[in-house]
Amino acid sequence: MWWKTVVGLLFVSMLVGAFFLRPARDRSGLDGSGKQHEADRRLRLMTWNIGHGNLESDTRAHSEDFPAVAELILRHDPDAVAIQELTGPDQLNRLLGLLQDRYHGFAGSNGSSDRVTAVLVRVRPGKNFLPQFASVPAGDKFAAAATFLWTRELPEIVFISAHADASKASRRRTFVSDLIDWKRQKTSGKTMLIAADLNFEVSTQKQAGLFTDSAKHDSESYTSLLKHFSDLGRDAGATAVNARRIDYVFGPLGALATRAEVLRGAAIGRMDHWPLLVEITF
Amino acid sequence: MITQLRIEFLKLIRSKGFYLSFVALSAFVLLMLWGFYSYAQEKTSGLAGEQFKYTYESKSYFNGLTFTLYSLIFAFSLVIPIFVAMNAGSQIAGERRTGTLRMMCIRPVSRVVIVVSKFLVVAIHAYLLMAFFIGLNLMIGLLFVGWGNLELYPGPLNLVDEPGTILRKEAVWRFFYASFSGTWALLVIAAVANLFSVLFENPVTAVAATLAVYLTLYIVGRIEFFVNLSPYFFTTNMDFWRDVLKPQIPWASFNYQAATCGAYIFGLLLLSIVIFERKDVTN
DSSP states (O other): HHHHHHHHHHHHHHHHHHHHHHOOOOOOTTTTTTOOOGGEEEEEEEEEEEBOOOOOOOOOGGGGGGHHHHHHHHOOOOSEEEEEOSHHHHHHHHHHHTTTTEEEEOOOTTSSOOOEEEEEOOOOOOOOOOOOEEEETTTEEEEEEEEOOOOOOOOEEEEEEEEEOOSOOHHHHHHHHHHHHHHHHOOSSSSEEEEOOOOOOOTTSSOOOOHHHHHHHHHHHHHHHHHEEEEETTTGOOOTTTBBBHHHHHHHTTTOOOEEEEOOOOTTTTOOOEEEEEEOOO | OOOHHHHHHHHHHHHHHHHHHHHHHHHHHHHHHHHHHHHHHTTTSHHHHHHSSOOOTTTTTTHHHHHHHHHHHHHHHHHHHHHHHHHHHHHHHHHHTTTTTHHHHSSSSSSSHHHHHHHHHHHHHHHHHHHHHHHHHHHHHIIIOOOEEEEEEESSTOOOOOOOOEEEHHHHHHHHHHHHHHHHHHHHHHHHHHHHHHSOHHHHHHHHHHHHHHHHHHHEEEEEEEEGGGGSHHHHHGGGGGGSSSSOOHHHHHHHHHHHHHHHHHHHHHHHHHHHHHHOOOO
Protein backbone atom coordinates (compact mmCIF):
# COMPACT_ATOMS: atom_id res chain seq x y z
CA MET A 1 0.00 0.00 0.00
CA TRP A 2 2.84 2.33 0.93
CA TRP A 3 4.55 1.95 -2.46
CA LYS A 4 1.28 2.36 -4.30
CA THR A 5 0.69 5.63 -2.47
CA VAL A 6 4.20 6.83 -3.36
CA VAL A 7 3.69 6.03 -7.06
CA GLY A 8 0.25 7.64 -6.96
CA LEU A 9 1.62 10.80 -5.35
CA LEU A 10 4.43 10.96 -7.90
CA PHE A 11 1.88 10.61 -10.70
CA VAL A 12 -0.28 13.43 -9.31
CA SER A 13 2.71 15.71 -8.65
CA MET A 14 3.98 15.20 -12.22
CA LEU A 15 0.53 15.90 -13.60
CA VAL A 16 0.19 19.07 -11.53
CA GLY A 17 3.78 20.04 -12.42
CA ALA A 18 3.09 19.62 -16.15
CA PHE A 19 -0.08 21.71 -15.80
CA PHE A 20 1.65 24.61 -14.06
CA LEU A 21 4.92 24.43 -15.98
CA ARG A 22 3.27 24.64 -19.38
CA PRO A 23 5.31 27.41 -21.01
CA ALA A 24 3.38 30.42 -22.25
CA ARG A 25 4.54 31.74 -25.61
CA ASP A 26 6.47 34.93 -25.03
CA ARG A 27 5.49 37.25 -27.82
CA SER A 28 6.34 40.46 -25.97
CA GLY A 29 8.04 43.00 -28.13
CA LEU A 30 6.55 41.53 -31.27
CA ASP A 31 3.09 43.03 -31.18
CA GLY A 32 4.03 46.52 -32.23
CA SER A 33 2.48 48.18 -29.18
CA GLY A 34 4.33 51.10 -27.67
CA LYS A 35 6.50 51.47 -30.76
CA GLN A 36 4.58 54.17 -32.52
CA HIS A 37 7.30 56.77 -31.96
CA GLU A 38 9.97 56.90 -34.61
CA ALA A 39 7.23 56.11 -37.11
CA ASP A 40 9.25 57.60 -39.93
CA ARG A 41 12.09 55.17 -39.16
CA ARG A 42 9.72 52.23 -39.13
CA LEU A 43 9.32 49.99 -42.14
CA ARG A 44 6.44 47.55 -42.46
CA LEU A 45 7.13 44.64 -44.79
CA MET A 46 4.95 41.87 -46.08
CA THR A 47 5.75 38.69 -47.97
CA TRP A 48 3.05 36.52 -49.44
CA ASN A 49 3.08 33.61 -51.82
CA ILE A 50 -0.37 33.96 -53.36
CA GLY A 51 -0.11 30.79 -55.45
CA HIS A 52 -2.47 27.90 -54.88
CA GLY A 53 -1.74 24.56 -53.21
CA ASN A 54 -0.24 21.60 -55.00
CA LEU A 55 -3.57 19.87 -55.55
CA GLU A 56 -4.72 22.56 -57.98
CA SER A 57 -4.25 22.22 -61.76
CA ASP A 58 -2.66 25.69 -61.89
CA THR A 59 -0.67 26.44 -58.74
CA ARG A 60 0.11 30.01 -59.75
CA ALA A 61 -1.84 33.02 -58.48
CA HIS A 62 -5.46 33.22 -59.61
CA SER A 63 -6.69 36.65 -60.71
CA GLU A 64 -10.07 36.14 -59.07
CA ASP A 65 -8.31 36.25 -55.69
CA PHE A 66 -6.83 39.68 -56.35
CA PRO A 67 -9.64 41.89 -54.96
CA ALA A 68 -9.26 40.12 -51.61
CA VAL A 69 -5.44 40.24 -51.85
CA ALA A 70 -5.55 43.99 -52.55
CA GLU A 71 -8.06 44.55 -49.75
CA LEU A 72 -5.76 42.81 -47.25
CA ILE A 73 -2.70 44.74 -48.41
CA LEU A 74 -4.56 48.05 -48.14
CA ARG A 75 -5.89 47.13 -44.71
CA HIS A 76 -2.44 46.35 -43.30
CA ASP A 77 -0.78 49.15 -45.23
CA PRO A 78 2.75 47.69 -45.59
CA ASP A 79 5.48 49.93 -46.95
CA ALA A 80 6.86 47.20 -49.20
CA VAL A 81 5.36 43.89 -50.29
CA ALA A 82 7.02 40.81 -51.77
CA ILE A 83 4.65 38.71 -53.84
CA GLN A 84 5.45 35.27 -55.23
CA GLU A 85 3.95 33.05 -57.90
CA LEU A 86 2.34 35.64 -60.17
CA THR A 87 1.84 34.48 -63.74
CA GLY A 88 3.51 37.62 -65.13
CA PRO A 89 3.41 41.43 -65.50
CA ASP A 90 -0.27 41.39 -66.55
CA GLN A 91 -1.33 40.04 -63.20
CA LEU A 92 0.91 42.55 -61.45
CA ASN A 93 -0.72 45.44 -63.35
CA ARG A 94 -4.15 44.15 -62.39
CA LEU A 95 -3.10 44.00 -58.74
CA LEU A 96 -1.60 47.50 -58.88
CA GLY A 97 -4.91 48.79 -60.26
CA LEU A 98 -6.83 47.20 -57.42
CA LEU A 99 -4.36 48.81 -55.00
CA GLN A 100 -5.63 52.18 -56.29
CA ASP A 101 -2.15 53.10 -57.58
CA ARG A 102 -0.88 53.46 -54.06
CA TYR A 103 2.08 51.19 -54.85
CA HIS A 104 4.85 51.11 -57.41
CA GLY A 105 5.36 47.58 -58.67
CA PHE A 106 7.77 45.43 -60.59
CA ALA A 107 7.68 41.81 -61.72
CA GLY A 108 11.05 40.12 -62.06
CA SER A 109 12.13 38.16 -65.10
CA ASN A 110 10.59 34.69 -65.31
CA GLY A 111 13.63 33.05 -66.96
CA SER A 112 12.61 29.50 -67.81
CA SER A 113 9.90 29.44 -65.15
CA ASP A 114 6.16 29.89 -65.68
CA ARG A 115 5.84 32.24 -62.69
CA VAL A 116 7.44 35.42 -61.42
CA THR A 117 8.09 37.21 -58.18
CA ALA A 118 7.14 40.85 -57.71
CA VAL A 119 7.89 43.75 -55.40
CA LEU A 120 5.53 46.55 -54.44
CA VAL A 121 6.74 49.76 -52.82
CA ARG A 122 4.32 52.29 -51.38
CA VAL A 123 4.10 55.53 -53.36
CA ARG A 124 5.61 58.52 -51.54
CA PRO A 125 5.61 62.08 -52.81
CA GLY A 126 8.90 63.42 -54.11
CA LYS A 127 11.33 62.38 -56.83
CA ASN A 128 13.86 61.14 -54.32
CA PHE A 129 11.52 58.42 -53.17
CA LEU A 130 10.96 56.82 -56.57
CA PRO A 131 12.14 53.19 -56.43
CA GLN A 132 14.45 51.60 -58.95
CA PHE A 133 13.75 48.03 -59.96
CA ALA A 134 15.89 45.15 -61.17
CA SER A 135 15.79 41.41 -61.73
CA VAL A 136 18.32 39.50 -59.66
CA PRO A 137 19.65 36.26 -61.17
CA ALA A 138 19.86 33.50 -58.57
CA GLY A 139 20.36 29.86 -59.47
CA ASP A 140 18.13 29.11 -62.44
CA LYS A 141 15.58 31.70 -61.32
CA PHE A 142 15.21 35.43 -60.89
CA ALA A 143 14.25 37.47 -57.86
CA ALA A 144 12.75 40.96 -58.07
CA ALA A 145 14.51 43.85 -56.34
CA ALA A 146 13.44 47.39 -55.49
CA THR A 147 15.97 50.00 -54.38
CA PHE A 148 14.48 53.02 -52.67
CA LEU A 149 15.16 55.77 -50.19
CA TRP A 150 12.97 55.58 -47.11
CA THR A 151 14.17 58.59 -45.13
CA ARG A 152 16.94 60.97 -45.98
CA GLU A 153 18.85 59.97 -42.83
CA LEU A 154 18.98 56.27 -43.65
CA PRO A 155 20.95 54.49 -46.34
CA GLU A 156 19.07 53.27 -49.39
CA ILE A 157 17.04 50.12 -48.94
CA VAL A 158 17.23 47.16 -51.29
CA PHE A 159 14.11 45.04 -50.93
CA ILE A 160 14.10 41.65 -52.63
CA SER A 161 11.21 39.31 -53.33
CA ALA A 162 12.39 35.76 -53.98
CA HIS A 163 11.00 32.27 -54.42
CA ALA A 164 13.34 29.31 -54.06
CA ASP A 165 12.79 25.91 -55.64
CA ALA A 166 10.12 23.87 -53.89
CA SER A 167 11.42 20.42 -54.73
CA LYS A 168 15.23 20.34 -54.69
CA ALA A 169 17.21 21.48 -51.65
CA SER A 170 20.48 21.65 -53.62
CA ARG A 171 18.86 24.20 -55.98
CA ARG A 172 17.70 26.22 -52.99
CA ARG A 173 21.26 26.24 -51.69
CA THR A 174 22.62 27.53 -55.01
CA PHE A 175 19.80 30.10 -55.12
CA VAL A 176 20.64 31.40 -51.65
CA SER A 177 24.39 31.56 -52.26
CA ASP A 178 23.75 33.57 -55.47
CA LEU A 179 21.59 36.01 -53.51
CA ILE A 180 24.38 36.42 -50.96
CA ASP A 181 26.93 36.99 -53.73
CA TRP A 182 24.63 39.59 -55.28
CA LYS A 183 24.38 41.34 -51.90
CA ARG A 184 28.18 41.43 -51.62
CA GLN A 185 28.66 42.81 -55.10
CA LYS A 186 25.74 45.20 -55.56
CA THR A 187 24.51 46.52 -52.25
CA SER A 188 27.56 48.05 -50.63
CA GLY A 189 26.47 50.89 -48.33
CA LYS A 190 22.81 49.93 -48.68
CA THR A 191 20.47 48.07 -46.37
CA MET A 192 19.29 44.82 -47.93
CA LEU A 193 16.08 43.06 -46.96
CA ILE A 194 14.94 39.72 -48.35
CA ALA A 195 11.28 38.71 -48.20
CA ALA A 196 10.85 35.30 -49.70
CA ASP A 197 9.26 31.90 -49.92
CA LEU A 198 12.46 29.91 -49.46
CA ASN A 199 10.78 26.54 -49.04
CA PHE A 200 13.11 25.33 -46.35
CA GLU A 201 12.22 24.31 -42.84
CA VAL A 202 14.79 24.45 -40.10
CA SER A 203 12.57 25.20 -37.15
CA THR A 204 13.06 23.32 -33.88
CA GLN A 205 9.27 23.18 -33.69
CA LYS A 206 9.45 20.36 -36.24
CA GLN A 207 10.34 16.95 -34.93
CA ALA A 208 13.73 15.86 -36.14
CA GLY A 209 13.85 13.47 -39.03
CA LEU A 210 16.91 11.48 -39.94
CA PHE A 211 19.95 13.15 -41.42
CA THR A 212 19.26 13.64 -45.13
CA ASP A 213 21.01 15.52 -47.89
CA SER A 214 18.01 17.81 -48.27
CA ALA A 215 17.98 18.69 -44.57
CA LYS A 216 21.72 19.33 -44.72
CA HIS A 217 21.43 21.60 -47.81
CA ASP A 218 18.66 23.61 -46.15
CA SER A 219 20.72 23.88 -42.98
CA GLU A 220 23.63 25.25 -45.03
CA SER A 221 21.34 27.70 -46.87
CA TYR A 222 19.80 29.05 -43.69
CA THR A 223 23.15 29.27 -41.88
CA SER A 224 24.67 31.17 -44.83
CA LEU A 225 21.82 33.67 -44.70
CA LEU A 226 22.23 34.11 -40.94
CA LYS A 227 25.85 35.14 -41.47
CA HIS A 228 24.60 38.22 -43.33
CA PHE A 229 21.05 38.77 -42.09
CA SER A 230 18.72 38.48 -39.10
CA ASP A 231 15.68 36.25 -39.44
CA LEU A 232 12.99 38.77 -38.51
CA GLY A 233 9.99 36.44 -38.67
CA ARG A 234 11.45 33.66 -36.51
CA ASP A 235 8.95 34.04 -33.69
CA ALA A 236 5.90 34.44 -35.87
CA GLY A 237 5.35 30.71 -36.39
CA ALA A 238 4.16 28.70 -39.36
CA THR A 239 3.49 30.51 -42.62
CA ALA A 240 2.03 27.69 -44.68
CA VAL A 241 -0.33 24.75 -44.28
CA ASN A 242 0.86 21.69 -42.32
CA ALA A 243 2.55 24.02 -39.81
CA ARG A 244 5.46 24.81 -42.14
CA ARG A 245 7.56 27.95 -41.65
CA ILE A 246 8.85 28.42 -45.16
CA ASP A 247 8.34 32.16 -45.73
CA TYR A 248 10.98 34.47 -44.33
CA VAL A 249 11.87 38.14 -43.96
CA PHE A 250 15.58 38.72 -43.49
CA GLY A 251 16.92 42.10 -42.39
CA PRO A 252 20.33 43.54 -41.55
CA LEU A 253 22.38 41.81 -38.85
CA GLY A 254 21.41 42.94 -35.39
CA ALA A 255 18.04 44.29 -36.51
CA LEU A 256 15.06 43.37 -34.37
CA ALA A 257 11.49 43.14 -35.50
CA THR A 258 9.11 45.22 -33.42
CA ARG A 259 6.31 43.15 -34.86
CA ALA A 260 6.31 39.79 -36.62
CA GLU A 261 2.97 38.25 -37.37
CA VAL A 262 1.59 35.64 -39.69
CA LEU A 263 -1.88 36.76 -40.78
CA ARG A 264 -3.51 33.38 -40.37
CA GLY A 265 -6.90 33.05 -41.93
CA ALA A 266 -5.93 35.49 -44.66
CA ALA A 267 -5.40 32.77 -47.28
CA ILE A 268 -7.91 33.17 -50.09
CA GLY A 269 -9.35 30.33 -52.16
CA ARG A 270 -6.93 27.42 -52.33
CA MET A 271 -3.83 29.37 -51.27
CA ASP A 272 -1.46 27.35 -49.10
CA HIS A 273 0.50 30.28 -47.61
CA TRP A 274 -0.43 33.05 -45.21
CA PRO A 275 1.09 36.54 -45.43
CA LEU A 276 3.97 37.29 -43.09
CA LEU A 277 3.99 40.86 -41.79
CA VAL A 278 7.14 42.26 -40.19
CA GLU A 279 7.83 45.70 -38.78
CA ILE A 280 11.39 46.86 -38.38
CA THR A 281 12.54 50.09 -36.79
CA PHE A 282 15.87 51.48 -37.86
CA MET B 1 12.01 -3.99 -1.03
CA ILE B 2 15.82 -3.84 -0.95
CA THR B 3 16.07 -7.66 -1.02
CA GLN B 4 13.61 -7.87 -3.89
CA LEU B 5 15.53 -5.17 -5.74
CA ARG B 6 18.78 -7.05 -5.20
CA ILE B 7 17.24 -10.26 -6.53
CA GLU B 8 15.89 -8.50 -9.61
CA PHE B 9 19.24 -6.86 -10.23
CA LEU B 10 21.02 -10.22 -10.00
CA LYS B 11 18.55 -11.62 -12.52
CA LEU B 12 19.32 -8.71 -14.83
CA ILE B 13 23.09 -9.05 -14.78
CA ARG B 14 22.85 -12.82 -15.23
CA SER B 15 20.69 -12.54 -18.33
CA LYS B 16 22.23 -12.73 -21.80
CA GLY B 17 20.00 -9.89 -23.01
CA PHE B 18 21.76 -7.51 -20.65
CA TYR B 19 25.14 -8.10 -22.29
CA LEU B 20 23.62 -8.30 -25.75
CA SER B 21 22.33 -4.73 -25.38
CA PHE B 22 25.85 -3.41 -24.69
CA VAL B 23 27.39 -5.45 -27.51
CA ALA B 24 24.75 -4.16 -29.95
CA LEU B 25 25.33 -0.57 -28.87
CA SER B 26 29.10 -1.02 -29.32
CA ALA B 27 28.47 -2.34 -32.84
CA PHE B 28 26.28 0.68 -33.54
CA VAL B 29 29.08 3.02 -32.42
CA LEU B 30 31.49 1.31 -34.83
CA LEU B 31 28.97 1.64 -37.65
CA MET B 32 28.51 5.33 -36.83
CA LEU B 33 32.27 5.82 -36.72
CA TRP B 34 32.65 4.37 -40.20
CA GLY B 35 29.76 6.48 -41.56
CA PHE B 36 30.87 9.69 -39.87
CA TYR B 37 34.50 9.25 -40.82
CA SER B 38 33.80 8.58 -44.50
CA TYR B 39 31.27 11.46 -44.63
CA ALA B 40 33.78 13.85 -43.04
CA GLN B 41 36.51 12.69 -45.45
CA GLU B 42 34.24 13.35 -48.42
CA LYS B 43 33.11 16.78 -47.20
CA THR B 44 36.60 18.02 -46.33
CA SER B 45 38.33 16.67 -49.43
CA GLY B 46 37.55 19.82 -51.40
CA LEU B 47 35.12 18.18 -53.82
CA ALA B 48 32.08 19.49 -51.95
CA GLY B 49 33.39 23.04 -52.22
CA GLU B 50 33.38 22.84 -55.98
CA GLN B 51 29.61 22.52 -56.07
CA PHE B 52 28.67 24.94 -53.28
CA LYS B 53 30.54 28.07 -52.24
CA TYR B 54 29.39 28.32 -48.67
CA THR B 55 29.54 25.58 -46.07
CA TYR B 56 30.07 25.28 -42.33
CA GLU B 57 31.54 21.80 -42.62
CA SER B 58 35.24 21.97 -41.97
CA LYS B 59 37.93 19.87 -40.30
CA SER B 60 37.25 21.60 -36.99
CA TYR B 61 33.49 20.96 -37.29
CA PHE B 62 34.00 17.19 -37.57
CA ASN B 63 35.25 16.29 -34.11
CA GLY B 64 34.58 13.76 -31.38
CA LEU B 65 31.83 15.83 -29.79
CA THR B 66 29.93 16.26 -33.06
CA PHE B 67 30.35 12.52 -33.63
CA THR B 68 28.93 11.79 -30.17
CA LEU B 69 26.00 14.13 -30.74
CA TYR B 70 24.96 12.53 -34.03
CA SER B 71 25.57 9.01 -32.77
CA LEU B 72 23.58 9.60 -29.59
CA ILE B 73 20.60 11.22 -31.30
CA PHE B 74 20.36 8.49 -33.94
CA ALA B 75 20.76 5.68 -31.41
CA PHE B 76 18.27 7.24 -29.04
CA SER B 77 15.61 7.28 -31.74
CA LEU B 78 16.28 3.85 -33.21
CA VAL B 79 18.34 1.47 -31.10
CA ILE B 80 18.26 2.20 -27.37
CA PRO B 81 14.42 2.11 -27.05
CA ILE B 82 14.47 -1.44 -28.44
CA PHE B 83 16.65 -2.73 -25.60
CA VAL B 84 14.68 -0.82 -22.97
CA ALA B 85 11.42 -2.26 -24.35
CA MET B 86 12.97 -5.76 -24.49
CA ASN B 87 14.03 -5.61 -20.86
CA ALA B 88 10.86 -3.98 -19.50
CA GLY B 89 8.50 -6.06 -21.63
CA SER B 90 9.98 -9.33 -20.45
CA GLN B 91 9.92 -8.51 -16.70
CA ILE B 92 6.47 -9.77 -15.65
CA ALA B 93 5.46 -11.64 -18.81
CA GLY B 94 8.85 -13.39 -18.84
CA GLU B 95 8.34 -14.65 -15.30
CA ARG B 96 4.89 -15.83 -16.27
CA ARG B 97 6.24 -17.59 -19.34
CA THR B 98 8.91 -19.45 -17.36
CA GLY B 99 6.42 -20.32 -14.63
CA THR B 100 8.20 -18.45 -11.83
CA LEU B 101 5.64 -15.65 -11.42
CA ARG B 102 3.22 -17.76 -9.44
CA MET B 103 6.00 -18.77 -7.06
CA MET B 104 7.01 -15.12 -6.61
CA CYS B 105 3.44 -14.17 -5.82
CA ILE B 106 3.02 -16.78 -3.07
CA ARG B 107 6.13 -15.46 -1.28
CA PRO B 108 5.57 -12.91 1.50
CA VAL B 109 6.26 -9.97 -0.72
CA SER B 110 3.52 -7.71 -2.03
CA ARG B 111 2.72 -7.52 -5.72
CA VAL B 112 3.32 -3.78 -5.65
CA VAL B 113 6.90 -4.38 -4.51
CA ILE B 114 7.39 -6.92 -7.32
CA VAL B 115 6.26 -4.43 -9.99
CA VAL B 116 8.12 -1.45 -8.50
CA SER B 117 11.38 -3.36 -8.00
CA LYS B 118 11.24 -4.71 -11.54
CA PHE B 119 10.63 -1.20 -12.86
CA LEU B 120 13.54 0.18 -10.83
CA VAL B 121 15.83 -2.46 -12.32
CA VAL B 122 14.65 -1.46 -15.81
CA ALA B 123 15.45 2.17 -14.89
CA ILE B 124 18.97 1.17 -13.78
CA HIS B 125 19.45 -0.74 -17.04
CA ALA B 126 18.26 2.26 -19.07
CA TYR B 127 20.70 4.54 -17.27
CA LEU B 128 23.58 2.10 -17.74
CA LEU B 129 22.78 1.92 -21.46
CA MET B 130 22.77 5.72 -21.79
CA ALA B 131 25.92 6.22 -19.72
CA PHE B 132 27.78 3.42 -21.49
CA PHE B 133 26.77 4.67 -24.93
CA ILE B 134 27.74 8.28 -24.24
CA GLY B 135 31.02 7.27 -22.60
CA LEU B 136 31.96 4.93 -25.45
CA ASN B 137 31.14 7.56 -28.08
CA LEU B 138 33.17 10.22 -26.31
CA MET B 139 36.13 7.86 -25.94
CA ILE B 140 36.05 6.66 -29.55
CA GLY B 141 35.39 10.20 -30.78
CA LEU B 142 38.39 11.50 -28.85
CA LEU B 143 40.68 8.71 -30.06
CA PHE B 144 39.65 8.43 -33.71
CA VAL B 145 38.02 11.74 -34.72
CA GLY B 146 39.71 14.34 -32.54
CA TRP B 147 38.61 16.95 -30.04
CA GLY B 148 37.06 20.39 -30.41
CA ASN B 149 34.04 22.50 -29.56
CA LEU B 150 30.52 21.35 -30.25
CA GLU B 151 29.26 23.45 -33.14
CA LEU B 152 25.52 23.41 -33.71
CA TYR B 153 23.63 24.58 -36.78
CA PRO B 154 19.91 24.82 -37.54
CA GLY B 155 18.59 22.06 -39.71
CA PRO B 156 19.32 18.36 -39.79
CA LEU B 157 18.76 17.54 -36.11
CA ASN B 158 16.25 20.38 -35.48
CA LEU B 159 18.18 21.11 -32.31
CA VAL B 160 18.82 24.87 -32.60
CA ASP B 161 17.18 27.84 -34.29
CA GLU B 162 20.43 29.66 -34.91
CA PRO B 163 24.08 28.66 -35.10
CA GLY B 164 25.71 28.18 -31.71
CA THR B 165 28.76 26.70 -30.03
CA ILE B 166 29.24 24.81 -26.78
CA LEU B 167 32.81 24.80 -25.56
CA ARG B 168 34.28 21.32 -25.22
CA LYS B 169 34.44 21.20 -21.43
CA GLU B 170 30.86 22.42 -21.12
CA ALA B 171 29.83 20.02 -23.90
CA VAL B 172 31.15 17.03 -21.94
CA TRP B 173 29.04 18.15 -18.97
CA ARG B 174 26.03 18.49 -21.27
CA PHE B 175 26.48 14.88 -22.40
CA PHE B 176 26.60 13.90 -18.73
CA TYR B 177 23.26 15.69 -18.19
CA ALA B 178 21.92 13.96 -21.30
CA SER B 179 22.53 10.58 -19.68
CA PHE B 180 19.92 11.53 -17.03
CA SER B 181 17.44 13.36 -19.24
CA GLY B 182 17.69 10.53 -21.79
CA THR B 183 17.03 7.92 -19.12
CA TRP B 184 13.98 9.83 -17.92
CA ALA B 185 12.62 9.94 -21.48
CA LEU B 186 13.34 6.22 -21.98
CA LEU B 187 11.37 5.40 -18.84
CA VAL B 188 8.19 6.34 -20.71
CA ILE B 189 8.85 3.44 -23.08
CA ALA B 190 9.76 1.27 -20.11
CA ALA B 191 6.43 2.12 -18.45
CA VAL B 192 4.49 1.26 -21.61
CA ALA B 193 6.39 -2.05 -21.89
CA ASN B 194 5.82 -2.73 -18.19
CA LEU B 195 2.07 -2.29 -18.65
CA PHE B 196 2.02 -4.62 -21.65
CA SER B 197 4.13 -7.09 -19.70
CA VAL B 198 1.40 -7.19 -17.06
CA LEU B 199 -1.38 -7.41 -19.64
CA PHE B 200 0.06 -10.06 -21.97
CA GLU B 201 1.02 -13.64 -21.20
CA ASN B 202 3.90 -13.71 -23.66
CA PRO B 203 6.98 -11.42 -23.34
CA VAL B 204 7.41 -11.36 -27.11
CA THR B 205 3.90 -9.96 -27.49
CA ALA B 206 4.60 -7.32 -24.82
CA VAL B 207 7.85 -6.20 -26.47
CA ALA B 208 6.36 -6.22 -29.98
CA ALA B 209 3.31 -4.23 -28.83
CA THR B 210 5.54 -1.65 -27.11
CA LEU B 211 7.74 -1.22 -30.15
CA ALA B 212 4.68 -1.05 -32.41
CA VAL B 213 3.20 1.77 -30.32
CA TYR B 214 6.52 3.62 -30.06
CA LEU B 215 7.43 3.35 -33.74
CA THR B 216 3.92 4.19 -34.92
CA LEU B 217 3.80 7.38 -32.84
CA TYR B 218 7.42 8.21 -33.68
CA ILE B 219 6.81 7.95 -37.43
CA VAL B 220 3.30 9.41 -37.47
CA GLY B 221 4.59 12.39 -35.44
CA ARG B 222 6.93 13.21 -38.32
CA ILE B 223 4.31 13.04 -41.06
CA GLU B 224 2.78 16.38 -41.92
CA PHE B 225 -0.74 14.94 -42.17
CA PHE B 226 -0.72 14.52 -38.39
CA VAL B 227 0.90 17.79 -37.43
CA ASN B 228 -2.04 18.72 -35.17
CA LEU B 229 -1.97 15.37 -33.40
CA SER B 230 1.76 15.07 -32.77
CA PRO B 231 1.84 17.36 -29.67
CA TYR B 232 -0.30 14.74 -27.91
CA PHE B 233 2.08 11.84 -28.58
CA PHE B 234 4.44 10.77 -25.80
CA THR B 235 7.17 10.47 -28.42
CA THR B 236 6.94 14.26 -28.88
CA ASN B 237 7.33 14.87 -25.14
CA MET B 238 10.26 12.43 -25.03
CA ASP B 239 12.25 14.76 -27.30
CA PHE B 240 12.87 17.05 -24.29
CA TRP B 241 15.99 15.09 -23.38
CA ARG B 242 17.91 16.78 -26.22
CA ASP B 243 17.31 20.25 -24.73
CA VAL B 244 20.40 19.85 -22.53
CA LEU B 245 22.48 19.75 -25.73
CA LYS B 246 21.36 23.24 -26.80
CA PRO B 247 23.68 26.21 -26.15
CA GLN B 248 20.95 27.80 -23.99
CA ILE B 249 18.88 25.17 -22.22
CA PRO B 250 15.19 26.18 -22.51
CA TRP B 251 14.36 25.37 -18.89
CA ALA B 252 10.66 26.26 -19.06
CA SER B 253 9.97 23.86 -21.90
CA PHE B 254 12.41 21.29 -20.47
CA ASN B 255 10.65 21.19 -17.08
CA TYR B 256 7.21 21.00 -18.68
CA GLN B 257 8.13 18.14 -21.00
CA ALA B 258 9.99 16.31 -18.21
CA ALA B 259 6.94 16.60 -15.95
CA THR B 260 4.69 15.36 -18.76
CA CYS B 261 6.98 12.36 -19.25
CA GLY B 262 6.87 11.85 -15.47
CA ALA B 263 3.07 11.80 -15.59
CA TYR B 264 3.21 9.12 -18.30
CA ILE B 265 5.79 7.10 -16.33
CA PHE B 266 4.03 7.09 -12.97
CA GLY B 267 0.52 6.97 -14.45
CA LEU B 268 1.33 3.85 -16.47
CA LEU B 269 3.25 2.33 -13.55
CA LEU B 270 0.27 2.90 -11.25
CA LEU B 271 -2.03 1.31 -13.82
CA SER B 272 0.33 -1.68 -14.09
CA ILE B 273 0.29 -2.08 -10.29
CA VAL B 274 -3.51 -1.87 -10.07
CA ILE B 275 -3.99 -4.43 -12.86
CA PHE B 276 -1.29 -6.77 -11.53
CA GLU B 277 -2.77 -6.70 -8.03
CA ARG B 278 -6.11 -7.87 -9.38
CA LYS B 279 -4.70 -10.34 -11.87
CA ASP B 280 -5.24 -14.03 -11.29
CA VAL B 281 -1.90 -15.75 -11.88
CA THR B 282 -2.90 -19.26 -12.88
CA ASN B 283 0.01 -20.59 -14.94
